[in-house]
Every structure is written in C-alpha cells, then in structure tokens.
Amino acid sequence: MLVLSRKKDESIMIGDQIELKILSIDGDQVKLGIVAPKNIKVYRSEVYESIQNQNKESLNVSKSLIEKLSKKNI
Template identity: 50%
Template structure:
C-alpha cells in the first residue's frame, strides 16, 4: 500500500488517466474529487462490496418448482 500526504487542492494521478483531488478537509473528513474516463467504474467500497454480494447471490442455485410449490399457501 502506498500512503501519501496531500493538502487541500493537491492531487495524485493513477494510471495516467485518473486524477484524485483533495477538495476539502473538515476535521476527520476529507472530500475528494475524482476525474476518470467514463469507462472507469468509481464506487465507494461499501457499494462495490454490496454489488459483489448481490452478484454472488444471483448465481446461486435456484429453488426447484417443487420447492416453490412447498412454499405456496394452501388454497381455501
């Protein structure tokens, strides 16, 4: 892991086409701006992890028709 010190208004460049800019520092919060090509996905880590979990659940084995019929409520 690379750890850098930056001040408000300073930035770093990643892979020649992604710029991370420190736009504000307020107590323990740092606001950053990200300039990246449209084909580069930029997500907060918690959103990325939720998407990954949803993808795993989507490919998990589906219940059979028989299993679904067992869940069906009895008709009156």
C-alpha cells in the first residue's frame, strides 16, 4: 500500500487519466473529487462489495431452474 499525505486543493495522479483531488477536510472526514474517463467505473468500497456479492449470488442458480429456462427457450 502506498501512503501519501495531501492537503486541501492538492491532488494525486493514478496513471495518466485518473486524478484524485482533495476538495475539503473537516475533522476526520475528507471529501475527494475523482476525475476519470467515463469508461472507468468508480464506486465507494461498500457499494462495490455489494455489487460483487450480488454477482456471486446470481451464479448460485439451481440446476433445475436452468433446465426449466432452457426448455422454455427451445
């Protein structure tokens, strides 16, 4: 893990296309601005984890349900 210190109005570059800007600092809360190409998805970690869990759950489909669905599409 890389650990960097930044002050308000400073930024960090990730590669050539992603910039993290420190917008404000209020106590223990830091507001970040993220400048990235539209094709790069940016999520809060708890939202990302929820998406990953939902994707895993969608893979847990019973064999009988798959067989029923495949018979309807024939």
